[in-house]
Amino acid sequence: MAPPARTLELVRDQLANGLEVVVLPDHAVPVVAVSVVYDVGFRSEPEGRTGFAHLFEHLMFQGSAGVGKMEHARLVQGAGGVFNGHTRPDLTSYYEALPAPALELALFLEADRMGRLALDQEKLENQIAVVQEEIWVNVLNRPYGGFPWIDLPAVAFDSFANAHNGYGSFEDLEGASLEDAAAFYRTYYAPANAVLAVCGDCEPERVLALAEEHFGPIEARPKPARPSFAEPPLPEPRRRQVTDPRAPSPAVAYGLRAPDPVGDLDRLLDCLVVAALLGDGDASRLRRRLVHEEGVATDVGCYLGTFGDPLSMRDPLLFQVTLFHPGVRPEGALWEAIVAELGRLAEEGPAPEELARVRAVLEAERWRGQEDVLDRALEVADLTVIHQRPELLVELPARLGAVDEARVRAAARWLAEQHPAVLEVLPGGEAR
Amino acid sequence: MNAPARPPVPEVTAQFRLGEWAEATLPGGVVGWAVRRAAVPLVELRLAWPLPAAAAEQRAALAVLDESVLGGTTKRDRAELAGAVQRLGGYLSVEVGRDRAVLRAGSLAEELPALLALVGEVLHDAQYPEGVVAGDRRRVAEEILLARSQPRVLAGEALDRRLHPRHPYGQGLPSPSAVRRVRAEGLRALHRTVFGHPGARLVLVGDWPPAEALARVEEALGPWFAEAATQPTLALPEPLGAPPAGPLALVRRAGAVQSTIRIGGPAPRRADASWPATVLANLAFGGLFSSRLVENLRERRGYTYSPHSGIEHRLAGSRFLVALDVATEVTAPALVEVAYELGRAAALGFDADEVADARRYALGSLLLATATGGGLAGSLIGQALDGLPADYLERHSAALQAVEPDAVRAAARRLLAPAGQRTVVLGDPQVAEELSALGPLAVADR
Numbered sequence A: 001m002a003p004p005a006r007t008l009e010l011v012r013d014q015l016a017n018g019l020e021v022v023v024l025p026d027h028a029v030p031v032v033a034v035s036v037v038y039d040v041g042f043r044s045e046p047e048g049r050t051g052f053a054h055l056f057e058h059l060m061f062q063g064s065a066g067v068g069k070m071e072h073a074r075l076v077q078g079a080g081g082v083f084n085g086h087t088r089p090d091l092t093s094y095y096e097a098l099p100a101p102a103l104e105l106a107l108f109l110e111a112d113r114m115g116r117l118a119l120d121q122e123k124l125e126n127q128i129a130v131v132q133e134e135i136w137v138n139v140l141n142r143p144y145g146g147f148p149w150i151d152l153p154a155v156a157f158d159s160f161a162n163a164h165n166g167y168g169s170f171e172d173l174e175g176a177s178l179e180d181a182a183a184f185y186r187t188y189y190a191p192a193n194a195v196l197a198v199c200g201d202c203e204p205e206r207v208l209a210l211a212e213e214h215f216g217p218i219e220a221r222p223k224p225a226r227p228s229f230a231e232p233p234l235p236e237p238r239r240r241q242v243t244d245p246r247a248p249s250p251a252v253a254y255g256l257r258a259p260d261p262v263g264d265l266d267r268l269l270d271c272l273v274v275a276a277l278l279g280d281g282d283a284s285r286l287r288r289r290l291v292h293e294e295g296v297a298t299d300v301g302c303y304l305g306t307f308g309d310p311l312s313m314r315d316p317l318l319f320q321v322t323l324f325h326p327g328v329r330p331e332g333a334l335w336e337a338i339v340a341e342l343g344r345l346a347e348e349g350p351a352p353e354e355l356a357r358v359r360a361v362l363e364a365e366r367w368r369g370q371e372d373v374l375d376r377a378l379e380v381a382d383l384t385v386i387h388q389r390p391e392l393l394v395e396l397p398a399r400l401g402a403v404d405e406a407r408v409r410a411a412a413r414w415l416a417e418q419h420p421a422v423l424e425v426l427p428g429g430e431a432r
Numbered sequence B: 001m002n003a004p005a006r007p008p009v010p011e012v013t014a015q016f017r018l019g020e021w022a023e024a025t026l027p028g029g030v031v032g033w034a035v036r037r038a039a040v041p042l043v044e045l046r047l048a049w050p051l052p053a054a055a056a057e058q059r060a061a062l063a064v065l066d067e068s069v070l071g072g073t074t075k076r077d078r079a080e081l082a083g084a085v086q087r088l089g090g091y092l093s094v095e096v097g098r099d100r101a102v103l104r105a106g107s108l109a110e111e112l113p114a115l116l117a118l119v120g121e122v123l124h125d126a127q128y129p130e131g132v133v134a135g136d137r138r139r140v141a142e143e144i145l146l147a148r149s150q151p152r153v154l155a156g157e158a159l160d161r162r163l164h165p166r167h168p169y170g171q172g173l174p175s176p177s178a179v180r181r182v183r184a185e186g187l188r189a190l191h192r193t194v195f196g197h198p199g200a201r202l203v204l205v206g207d208w209p210p211a212e213a214l215a216r217v218e219e220a221l222g223p224w225f226a227e228a229a230t231q232p233t234l235a236l237p238e239p240l241g242a243p244p245a246g247p248l249a250l251v252r253r254a255g256a257v258q259s260t261i262r263i264g265g266p267a268p269r270r271a272d273a274s275w276p277a278t279v280l281a282n283l284a285f286g287g288l289f290s291s292r293l294v295e296n297l298r299e300r301r302g303y304t305y306s307p308h309s310g311i312e313h314r315l316a317g318s319r320f321l322v323a324l325d326v327a328t329e330v331t332a333p334a335l336v337e338v339a340y341e342l343g344r345a346a347a348l349g350f351d352a353d354e355v356a357d358a359r360r361y362a363l364g365s366l367l368l369a370t371a372t373g374g375g376l377a378g379s380l381i382g383q384a385l386d387g388l389p390a391d392y393l394e395r396h397s398a399a400l401q402a403v404e405p406d407a408v409r410a411a412a413r414r415l416l417a418p419a420g421q422r423t424v425v426l427g428d429p430q431v432a433e434e435l436s437a438l439g440p441l442a443v444a445d446r
Helices: A052-059 A072-076 A099-117 A121-140 A150-154 A170-177 A180-188 A203-213 A266-277 A285-293 A331-348 A353-371 A373-386 A391-402 A404-416 B057-070 B077-088 B109-125 B130-147 B151-164 B176-178 B185-193 B208-228 B275-287 B292-300 B326-350 B350-368 B373-385 B392-402 B407-416 B428-435
Strands: A009-012 A018-024 A031-038 A082-087 A092-099 A194-200 A239-246 A252-256 A301-305 A318-324 A421-427 B021-025 B033-038 B042-050 B091-096 B100-108 B201-206 B248-252 B256-269 B307-313 B318-326 B422-427 B443-446
Touching: A009 A203, A018 A203, A018 A373, A031 A099, A031 A373, A031 B350, A052 A082, A052 A092, A052 A121, A052 A170, A052 A180, A052 B109, A072 A082, A072 A099, A072 B021, A082 B042, A092 A099, A092 A373, A092 B042, A092 B350, A099 A194, A099 A203, A121 A170, A121 A180, A121 B256, A121 B292, A121 B318, A150 A239, A150 A252, A150 A318, A150 A421, A194 A373, A252 A331, A266 A285, A266 A301, A266 A318, A266 A331, A266 A353, A266 A391, A266 A404, A285 A301, A285 A331, A285 B077, A285 B130, A331 A404, A331 A421, A331 B033, A331 B428, A353 A373, A353 A391, A353 A404, A353 B042, A353 B077, A353 B100, A353 B373, A373 A391, B021 B208, B033 B373, B042 B109, B042 B373, B057 B091, B057 B130, B057 B176, B077 B091, B077 B109, B091 B109, B100 B109, B100 B373, B109 B201, B109 B208, B130 B176, B130 B185, B151 B248, B151 B256, B151 B318, B151 B422, B201 B208, B201 B373, B248 B428, B256 B326, B275 B292, B275 B307, B275 B326, B275 B350, B275 B392, B275 B407, B292 B307, B292 B318, B318 B326, B326 B422, B326 B428, B350 B392, B350 B407, B373 B392, B422 B428, B428 B443
Parallel strands: A018 A194, A239 A421, B033 B201, B248 B422, B248 B443
Antiparallel strands: A009 A018, A031 A092, A031 A194, A082 A092, A252 A318, A252 A421, A301 A318, B021 B033, B042 B100, B042 B201, B091 B100, B256 B318, B256 B422, B307 B318
8 A cells, every 4th residue: 555645735925025925725624824934043133132032032922013912822722723932043933723714813913913013111021031930940940951952052153143042141131122122023023034834724815815915014124134154163072061950860962063954955864864873763873772782871862953953944053962871981982982883874884774764764754744734834934934945845755765875874974073062961969 | 004904713613523433342342443534644553551550559660661561572672673663654652651551653554554563562572681671670760860850740749649648649750779679570470460451442543444444453453452351350540539638738849949839639520511611611710821820920920931720631530730830939929829810710700701712722722633643543542541432522522612601610610619729839948938828838858
């Protein structure tokens, strides 16, 4: 029983104010997902304002000319939907998934806050407090909070844009003003700097007409020029240790420079296959060796990009290996094991059946990612913002399937030659 | 700019539909459901067993069991087994929880027969090799240390103890030393007790004709279920009783920058006539972002990032839970606000608008949560184990449409009344003084 060929209808348009629109109709279930992704993330926030892109994401939920404070949540959930937003190094996403008849309501809400955000000092102060609570619960009050994404960039990179953490410092957050917010909004929340994606039970012509009706009147502003955040790779290994008073045992993260996802997508996909060979599941090389055979790690992770989503990032980004371990083997020896496995992969290549099963898993994962209309709306918007190529959604399985033994060997060799940024978490003793 | 007017909030008219499905009684009386979902070429399998009381007490062994069960068969070692599953574009995991063991697996649809064969191989032939078990118990002991450094785990354990002190559900995580004493021999016996329990339920969702899919299940797993039916049926844990009375409990965690607050009480079962109204009462109280709990504690006061309430169904009983993490200095004020909101909702109920929002959310989120094969399979297996029929969600969806305002008020009174709730706070000892101003306080170290 061969899977039937599945095609994807994809409709694209651009409004006069520059907003790009992508529609993916799918009538399997009577639900629809809307995402609006802005081409700005925490790499673009100004010095002295760390955490501002994420704080601003919170402010986008605080009301606009036609929507009162708290009303966004009430309207979306009251229509039977779910919503959220997230801030990443290179983009900020807002999204809803709802029963199909609520499509226009979602478009109205997104257009209203894109065009007519309503801010005041009280909302700003309230959301600074909420973000501080978020940082406490996700980072400061738990062991390994924010590991490794909070501290690894500062080891791997030098420039402010790449090295600072996106949650920001409490001091910078408290210094945020309404003027900062207005300037950030004016510059980065221009329609020309965003992509609207709609996926699910909808008719493309109607979506385009509604997009024109709701987003069309928003004033056109230029798309801000995005500076290059490129940095040279590390000239030598770089290490940092942090003590976590709440951690019961050590952890370590290695960051290696990954290929540019936009300029060199195929090599990035090669690295994705290497990551799966090394760290995906009990059959993977590092997990088998370090967790099961040698018993020197309790968990191994291997992924690309700050949050494991390399297709939502531009250069530079990291290939990361994270290990939680009981401390029976020093960090240096763990690194040697990783380099040895990369070297072996470069020398001998993956066994044919090993490559075949990793390909099968990546194919099934692509399907799983396609199944949910919200995941699909988010991914297609990201691909449009970062790669200007929504069709990649359809093309990726074939491009991943084309990664062969020679390409895996070359990618492993290239990774093995990178100097690592090493972040060690040492237990502070309180927990044991 | 001339902004278009705000469109009205539409009613949720689409009803959940299970679609094409089939039921089969497999050997040993195991009931299996298969549902056709053809949007992607995948298949999702769920197989679950209720955990008998005799097994539920063996927390340390259970913690190792769900790792070591995939540790190898006579045909292949752990890595070969994992590789064989991956070859199908698949995954396979086993999780033994407080009240049930659940096997989750999935693969590319065309590989279903091969996936079922591997599941059958694990059930019949898991070997629990000495070396594998030794490695797993060491790692599980480490993981327990890690888990018990997480405030949410510690607070959850404290609440379990507080609500169910003399019940298997009240036991926390096993101690690392008990885990290090687990033996392969014991696991082999426990394997039969847990996965050989005759009350198994099975769900398959994916791109297969349902009856044919169930026939494949019978071929691959029928012999195991038939053998299980010859085992004595071990009793399940007693139903949960009402939580004992007692003071507010503070569990000390020196240096905590936040207090982790957990509140719990009894809730009705899904088969209960009051269940649809209870769903709406919970959503309006703390299940929605626009609920009273979030509106007050997060948006008005900035005390907390993600306060929420929910209802959890375990086989021996259901419970209502409120969870929030707050800055240490506002611990007592936050508790006052939560008690106020609970009392206000229990005494006065909700406005018509709040109920209407909750109803549309309940209907819409049901569509969203079951839109993927994995989401639907997860819902169905929970229903199956609770003894609900396969078309339960269709009936529930219709019942939600029909709930009367009075029923929501009555449900709110029963679910939310502060007298029915028990509270634990995990936080810095300095909060004790303020908390004792709210009433009797018991302070403990764990």
